[in-house]
Amino acid sequence: MKAVVFEDVGLAGIHDRAVPSFGAGEVLVKVAATGICGTDRAILLGDFPARRGVVLGHEAVGAVAAVGAGVSSVAPGDRVVINPTYHCDRCRPCRRGMPAHCGAKAGREVGVDRDGTMADFAVVPERFVHRLPASVSYRRGALVEPLACVLNNLTAARLRWDDQVLVVGAGPIGTLCALVLAWRGARVALAERDPGRVALARLLLPRTVRVLAAQEAAGADTPDVVIDTTGSLPGDVLGAVAAGGTVVVMGEKEAGLATVPLRALVTRGIRLAGAGPYRPADFELAVALARELPLEALVTHVLPLERYAEALAMLAVAPAGPGRSKPEGYSAMKVLLASDESLVP
Numbered sequence: 001m002k003a004v005v006f007e008d009v010g011l012a013g014i015h016d017r018a019v020p021s022f023g024a025g026e027v028l029v030k031v032a033a034t035g036i037c038g039t040d041r042a043i044l045l046g047d048f049p050a051r052r053g054v055v056l057g058h059e060a061v062g063a064v065a066a067v068g069a070g071v072s073s074v075a076p077g078d079r080v081v082i083n084p085t086y087h088c089d090r091c092r093p094c095r096r097g098m099p100a101h102c103g104a105k106a107g108r109e110v111g112v113d114r115d116g117t118m119a120d121f122a123v124v125p126e127r128f129v130h131r132l133p134a135s136v137s138y139r140r141g142a143l144v145e146p147l148a149c150v151l152n153n154l155t156a157a158r159l160r161w162d163d164q165v166l167v168v169g170a171g172p173i174g175t176l177c178a179l180v181l182a183w184r185g186a187r188v189a190l191a192e193r194d195p196g197r198v199a200l201a202r203l204l205l206p207r208t209v210r211v212l213a214a215q216e217a218a219g220a221d222t223p224d225v226v227i228d229t230t231g232s233l234p235g236d237v238l239g240a241v242a243a244g245g246t247v248v249v250m251g252e253k254e255a256g257l258a259t260v261p262l263r264a265l266v267t268r269g270i271r272l273a274g275a276g277p278y279r280p281a282d283f284e285l286a287v288a289l290a291r292e293l294p295l296e297a298l299v300t301h302v303l304p305l306e307r308y309a310e311a312l313a314m315l316a317v318a319p320a321g322p323g324r325s326k327p328e329g330y331s332a333m334k335v336l337l338a339s340d341e342s343l344v345p
């Protein structure tokens with residue numbers, strides 16, 4: 001089978017791999033498509049540690065090809081989405097109800113240190129395979145995993161009905177945050193520096209979302225909640241949020257640091273929150289909400305696996321190789337790599 005493999009920082013390649021074998025309790029998924037995530041970018045840019053030789057990708061949809069002994073919740077032919085955030089259920093965090101912070105993740109991180117889904121097939125333990133509702137296309141279902149991330153972070157924001165929310169960064173995650181918040185009826189503004197992404201966000205999002213070019217953000221309503229998806233928390237955000245407000249740090253970078261004005265934190269009662277990975281329940285909620293949310297609006301490109309380098313270039317990453325030019329900046333929102341293009345019209 002074909003697979004997109006992480007060779008080294010700045011280096012990926014399409015490799016011929018054996019279809020992975022599966023055992024009891026496991027499901028062989030024929031992958032339809034995988035969304036390219038910030039994590040895949042970060043791995044290639046050297047901003048996120050990953051095992052060399054690993055198959056990249058974790059935001060995947062597909063159909064069950066075969067099941068191992070004892071698998072009862074899915075059957076061959078079922079359309080499914082993969083929850084790539086594995087947990088063991090045995091360690092202390094898992095037993096204390098925090099499986100997102102499972103202490104036994106080594107070797108279990110899909111597309112990081114365990115083979116991922118940018119391939120024709122992937123093997124997944126049964127409990128991390130979820131059936132897609134009949135009304136949810138693969139194109140939409142590929143956004144279920146990022147939606148789970150967003151739901152988890154919006155939970156950490158502890159939103160109130162009258163909150164004014166500012167989302168910083170109009171990448172797929174920021175745009176998805178704004179989409180969910182608008183759907184919930186929240187007052188939401190989205191700030192972004194990249195002019196291409198400002199234009200895309202304006203096109204994709206409901207009119208109720210104010211999309212601000214970054215320099216306009218200063219003139220926006222004072223936010224009660226800021227969701228920062230950029231990985232470079234602007235230093236002035238804590239001063240800009242309303243008293244009693246919350247700043248959720250959703251984006252981060254390897255060795256990323258921020259300077260926090262402690263007085264604002266203390267005297268104005270600002271809460272600075274991180275959510276961590278999503279919980280299994282967030283993923284299940286994301287599958288259910290996919291029935292209603294037009295997630296596919298974020299998908300601007302679908303390319304076959306073989307064109308992975310072109311796809312990455314649209315996201316401002318240039319893995320080395322012949323005939324590849326240096327990308328200028330973002331020219332896409334969510335890009336899917338299709339293992340089978342006919343399934344993702």
Ligand SMILES: [Zn+2]
Nearest residue numbers: 037038039059
């Ligand atoms: Zn992801």
Ligand SMILES: [Zn+2]
Nearest residue numbers: 088091094102
């Ligand atoms: Zn665990």
